[in-house]
Amino acid sequence: MVCRFPAGLVVHSDQGSQYTATRYKDLLARHGAVQSMSRSGNYYDNAHAESFWSRFKAKLLDSGSFFGMAEAQLEISYHIA
Structure with missing residues (x-):
């Protein structure tokens, strides 16, 4: 079974290195997802x-x-x- 997500799906994460990596960003882009990330220093975001x-x-x-x-x-x- 292959899952298809709607274009524009928002994926929220912190600023960990795994989420800022080029491979991760490319993966989201290939699936039409938009990355959302906490602002630097905003711990409760x-x-x-x-x-x-x-x-x-x-x-x-x-x-x-x-x-x-x-x-x-x-x-x-x-x-x-």
Whole structure:
């Protein structure tokens, strides 16, 4: 199954090196996504998103990894819905 995201999808992140890397920016551009990033020194700009992802990853990845894509999709949709 291939996921298609709508053009103009906004992807918000902090200013970590993995998000400022050329390869990451190119990946977003190839898929028509727009990068949104906190301003330098604005620590609370994406605090809600950071908190969500922190808890989300802790809950989902606590037991290790998924057996396959179908299991990952099922678990992710359960936690987000």
